Amino acid sequence: MIPLLHDFADETVLVVGGGPVGARKARRFAREARTVVVSPAFADRDFGDAELVRAAPTPETVGDWVARLAPALVVAATDDAAVNDAAETAAREAGALVNRADEAGGRDADSVVVPATVRDGSVVAAVATGGAAPALSKELRRRIEREIEGAGAMADLVAEIRAEQKAAGMAATARRDRVRAVVDAPEVWKALQDGVSNARQEANRVMEAIDD
Numbered sequence: 001m002i003p004l005l006h007d008f009a010d011e012t013v014l015v016v017g018g019g020p021v022g023a024r025k026a027r028r029f030a031r032e033a034r035t036v037v038v039s040p041a042f043a044d045r046d047f048g049d050a051e052l053v054r055a056a057p058t059p060e061t062v063g064d065w066v067a068r069l070a071p072a073l074v075v076a077a078t079d080d081a082a083v084n085d086a087a088e089t090a091a092r093e094a095g096a097l098v099n100r101a102d103e104a105g106g107r108d109a110d111s112v113v114v115p116a117t118v119r120d121g122s123v124v125a126a127v128a129t130g131g132a133a134p135a136l137s138k139e140l141r142r143r144i145e146r147e148i149e150g151a152g153a154m155a156d157l158v159a160e161i162r163a164e165q166k167a168a169g170m171a172a173t174a175r176r177d178r179v180r181a182v183v184d185a186p187e188v189w190k191a192l193q194d195g196v197s198n199a200r201q202e203a204n205r206v207m208e209a210i211d212d
């Protein structure tokens with residue numbers, strides 16, 4: 001499987017099943033998409049900004065929810081394999097993506113796996129194990145969380161530098177050398193992590209050193 005990034009803004013995600021797994025996926029997708037969770041029970045779990053609809057679709061009726069909501073993605077997260085099967089089939093027929101919480105990774109076209117994800121600003125890192133060991137994905141995500149601190153601020157800084165250099169008409173190879181030196185420089189990372197406003201000055205020093 002090859003990881004890709006998918007923009008769910010202005011899309012709908014349908015989560016069928018409101019247990020701990022449905023809640024986790026709903027919280028995740030509701031940050032970006034209109035997310036609807038259909039389930040007979042929700043306990044007092046946190047579903048983020050998702051809309052909760054109390055219903056228990058059967059294998060015969062789950063397709064009606066897919067038709068009504070026209071989701072870009074259907075998450076099958078009930079503990080009833082027949083309902084999950086029917087949700088998967090309906091999603092496929094409607095041309096939507098499908099995520100099965102009860103299978104060790106999708107093999108069919110349109111199947112997607114939800115990786116463990118770390119974010120810092122516009123930077124995102126995702127870990128998956130081909131469905132082999134989700135607990136390992138979680139552990140590695142925790143380790144990467146510590147590594148990635150400050151990466152969002154670094155991305156913002158580099159974006160600013162790239163825009164200026166492009167506007168100034170600097171050649172692509174010269175821009176590449178400067179940007180690589182900046183992201184590699186411990187003093188720039190340190191300035192960003194300390195929240196000090198002189199990160200740009202540190203970056204300028206690093207870039208000037210290339211010309212020497």
Ligand SMILES: C[C@@]1(CC(=O)O)C2=NC(=C\c3[nH]c(c(CCC(=O)O)c3CC(=O)O)Cc3[nH]c(c(CC(=O)O)c3CCC(=O)O)/C=C3\N/C(=C\2)[C@@H](CCC(=O)O)[C@]3(C)CC(=O)O)/[C@H]1CCC(=O)O
Pocket residue numbers: 024025099100101102103104105106112113114115116117127128129130131132133134135137138141
């Ligand atoms: C990464 C993460 C994202 C998320 O879900 O948000 C995620 N699972 C997480 C945690 C986790 N899941 C499970 C445990 C208990 C330990 C264990 O069983 O290993 C733990 C750990 C815990 O809970 O501590 C059990 C489990 N998971 C799946 C099955 C079914 C099966 O294997 O057949 C079963 C057995 C159910 C049973 O036996 O009844 C299936 C999938 N789980 C996936 C993703 C996809 C593959 C990702 C990959 O390739 O690694 C995939 C294929 C489908 C999908 O869900 O997309 C999230 C960590 C979030 C984070 O904290 O960062």
Ligand SMILES: NC(=O)c1ccc[n+]([C@@H]2O[C@H](COP(=O)([O-])OP(=O)(O)OC[C@H]3O[C@@H](n4cnc5c(N)ncnc54)[C@H](O)[C@@H]3O)[C@@H](O)[C@H]2O)c1
Pocket residue numbers: 016017018019020021022038039040041042055056057058077078079080083100101102134
């Ligand atoms: N992907 C993962 O990380 C992961 C982790 C643990 C378990 N699982 C698998 O995912 C499934 C869901 O996990 P869980 O821990 O949330 O299970 P759970 O049994 O706690 O929750 C299932 C939810 O589905 C709802 N439900 C039952 N019938 C329904 C129907 N007809 N329509 C809509 N909702 C219905 C229930 O009310 C409940 O809220 C499990 O069957 C398990 O195989 C996946």
